[in-house]
Amino acid sequence: MRKIALLFIILGTLAVTGCTTLSDARSAKGTGAARVYDVKQGAVWAVLPRAVKEVGLDYVGDNRNDGYALAQRGISAFSYGENVAMFIEPAGAGDKTKVEVVSKRALATTVFATNWENVILDRLSEIFSAGNSGTPQASQKGVSTSASSGSTQQSDFVPAPSSFADIHDPDAIPFVGARARARYMVYLSALPPKAFAVSSNGGWSWLSNDPMAMRKALSECHSQAKAPCWLYAVDANVVWQSDENKRISLEQLDLPTAAHQ
Numbered sequence: 281m282r283k284i285a286l287l288f289i290i291l292g293t294l295a296v297t298g299c300t301t302l303s304d305a306r307s308a309k310g311t312g313a314a315r316v317y318d319v320k321q322g323a324v325w326a327v328l329p330r331a332v333k334e335v336g337l338d339y340v341g342d343n344r345n346d347g348y349a350l351a352q353r354g355i356s357a358f359s360y361g362e363n364v365a366m367f368i369e370p371a372g373a374g375d376k377t378k379v380e381v382v383s384k385r386a387l388a389t390t391v392f393a394t395n396w397e398n399v400i401l402d403r404l405s406e407i408f409s410a411g412n413s414g415t416p417q418a419s420q421k422g423v424s425t426s427a428s429s430g431s432t433q434q435s436d437f438v439p440a441p442s443s444f445a446d447i448h449d450p451d452a453i454p455f456v457g458a459r460a461r462a463r464y465m466v467y468l469s470a471l472p473p474k475a476f477a478v479s480s481n482g483g484w485s486w487l488s489n490d491p492m493a494m495r496k497a498l499s500e501c502h503s504q505a506k507a508p509c510w511l512y513a514v515d516a517n518v519v520w521q522s523d524e525n526k527r528i529s530l531e532q533l534d535l536p537t538a539a540h541q
Contacts, residue, residue: 300384302340302350305365309348312382313397316371317408323465324368324377324404326450330458331403337364337396344368352386353394361386364396375469379404407459412467413485413500434473434514435491439528441517453478453512454520460484467513476513479505498530 317324329339332351342349351364363384371378383396445452448468450461455478463486467476470488477497478484483505487493494511501509510527512520521527 300363300386302352302363302365305363305382305384306348306350308365308382308384309367309380312365312367312380313401314378314380315401315405316376316378317404318374318376319408319462319466320375320469321368321370321377322448323408323462324379326465327404327407327458327462328366328368331400331407332364332366334458335396335399335403337362337400351396353396362394362396364400366400407462409459412463412487413483413504433491434475434494436494436533438494438514439511439519442519442521444520444522445518447513447516447518452518455480455482456484457482464513472515474515475511477501477509478512479507479509481505481507483507483509485509494528495530495533498533502530 325342325344328342328349332339332349337351337353340350340352347367347369349366349368351366352361354361363386365382367378367380367382369378370376379401381397381400383394450464453461453464453476460478460482463484464476467474467486467488470486472488473491473493474486474488475494475497476484476486477494477500479501483501485497485501485504487497487500490496494514498509498511508529510520510524510529512518519528
């Protein structure tokens with residue numbers, strides 16, 4: 281009888297306090313925490329699934345046409361779980377994007393449930409933090425772009441486009457992590473001459489609006505990664521080759537022009 285009475289008490293408590301669902305989180309747009317990032321919406325969508333998973337949530341899915349994504353965490357030692365909705369929309373007239381995160385406890389009385397709003401926003405801030413280069417470790421160093429030359433052409437020979445991937449597909453970039461893919465989306469909208477370089481150990485670098493972009497991106501990538509680097513993209517084309525012998529490194533740039541023909 282005591283067990284039955286306890287069961288009714290629990291059920292009564294749940295009925296009074298209520299539970300939330302992913303639908304509830306989605307319906308609560310405008311009540312969560314929000315930040316504006318200096319990137320296009322495409323950059324946010326490109327890294328959002330990884331950011332969500334990296335903080336410990338399951339990425340349920342998204343509807344980009346309606347501008348929202350959903351995530352959740354199941355029952356843990358301290359919580360009956362949480363339901364999270366993220367809303368992505370343009371901010372102002374520039375290439376900025378607003379991200380709002382609404383976090384709902386699955387059971388309203390669970391006081392120890394994590395509020396994921398700032399957790400997710402902080403992770404996105406880390407991914408989109410300033411800097412055009414990175415290493416597979418935590419340390420990163422920024423590379424400034426040059427706006428003084430006014431040149432519209434690369435100073436070195438320009439590698440021929442490859443068929444490796446579409447220029448707008450950040451997921452195709454080999455070796456690198458979420459932050460590099462996010463910065464690649466910024467690279468796409470940057471002024472030429474420009475180049476994006478990667479290393480097999482996860483290092484990367486890019487430079488824009490500089491006739492020496494290829495050479496400088498490769499040099500900075502090598503400096504950061506302490507490993508060989510190759511060009512992934514130059515201006516508006518992917519130049520990466522699956523065959524390592526055909527990739528363009530700093531050494532290849534120094535070869536006579538005839539050697540590239």
